[in-house]
Amino acid sequence: GAGVSQTPSNKVTEKGKYVELRCDPISGHTALYWYRQSLGQGPEFLIYFQGTGAADDSGLPNDRFFAVRPEGSVSTLKIQRTERGDSAVYLCASSSHGTINTGELFFGEGSRLTVL
């Protein structure tokens, strides 16, 4: 498809387990973003890649969260030792500009993570 693809769409896991969430951005988009959205809240920034490197990871809540984008396309968000508070929808977005002054991020449908 032409849009941002995220897998899995739903993930249920137990507290303490390791989780990986994958994002396949729109082809040719150099910028990739991860956001997290809890119920009743707006998307909260986690990390931003320009190409292969993390340009801004200031939103990662703690060292249990890590993301990679080794070839500048697909990205994986990794969460270690999951906690119930990690339950949220994890949204990936891409854009064709390194800066985002155009304001148009193209979001995937998200990966809904539930930690029991």
Added chain:
Amino acid sequence: RKEVEQDPGPFNVPEGATVAFNCTYSNSASQSFFWYRQDCRKEPKLLMSVYSSGNEDGRFTAQLNRASQYISLLIRDSKLSDSATYLCVVNKGNTPLVFGKGTRLSVIA
């Protein structure tokens, strides 16, 4: 204080009504402003940018007041299909977009 604040609503309005949402932002260095729309259990999508001079797109009008640090969105002649959450978004140049928590609109027949 949150960087972007919005009244969460819900705003329940009849079809054909005019409804307005406001949003305030705390960082005076913010440079770009946007409204995104998010349908229930769907991803956010850009609705429109907000320019200093104000801008209009069909039934939608966006305004920016830099002195008071607020942004508004006006929807005229509301349709049932306008029911969604409207997210106010700002950014400070080469930084990721900061989203408000959204204002929920329900248009009722």
